[in-house]
Amino acid sequence: MHFNRIFDSDGKGWEGFPSRSYARLDQVEPANLKQADEAVFALDAIDAAWTEFGHGNAFDLNIPAAIASNISDVWKQLFGPRPQRPINIPFDRMPVYRIEVTSRRGDLF
Structure with a gap:
C-alpha cells in the first residue's frame, strides 16, 4: 500500500495540512475492482478547525x-x-x- 506524504511516519506529514479534518470518499479507480490489481481511493477533506x-x-x-x-x-x-x-x-x-x-x-x- 502506498500513501502520499500526508501520512509520513516521521510525524511531519504534509506541511500546511490540518492535524484534524473531515473527509468523504469522492472517487475510486478503477470503477470495477473485480479484475484490478491496484486501486486508487480519493477523499476530499476539509480542515476540522475551519x-x-x-x-x-x-x-x-x-x-x-x-x-x-x-x-x-x-x-x-x-x-x-x-x-x-x-x-x-x-x-x-x-x-x-x-x-x-x-x-x-x-x-x-
Whole structure:
C-alpha cells in the first residue's frame, strides 16, 4: 500500500495540512475492482478547525438545521427567481484538500 506524504511516519506529514479534518470518499479507480490489481481511493477533506464551523457562522456544527438553511439561502441567492450578485459564498473560503491512497490487491487496507 502506498500513501502520499500526508501520512509520513516521521510525524511531519504534509506541511500546511490540518492535524484534524473531515473527509468523504469522492472517487475510486478503477470503477470495477473485480479484475484490478491496484486501486486508487480519493477523499476530499476539509480542515476540522475551519472558523466557519464555529458558533454563529454559516456551518456552525452545533446547529445542523441552521447549516441546511444557510446553504439553501446561498443557493436561492445564486439561482433563485431573482439571482443576487455579489453575494458572500462561504464555499469560496473552504479549505479543501484531496487525499489519494493507492492500494494493491492483497494489501492489509
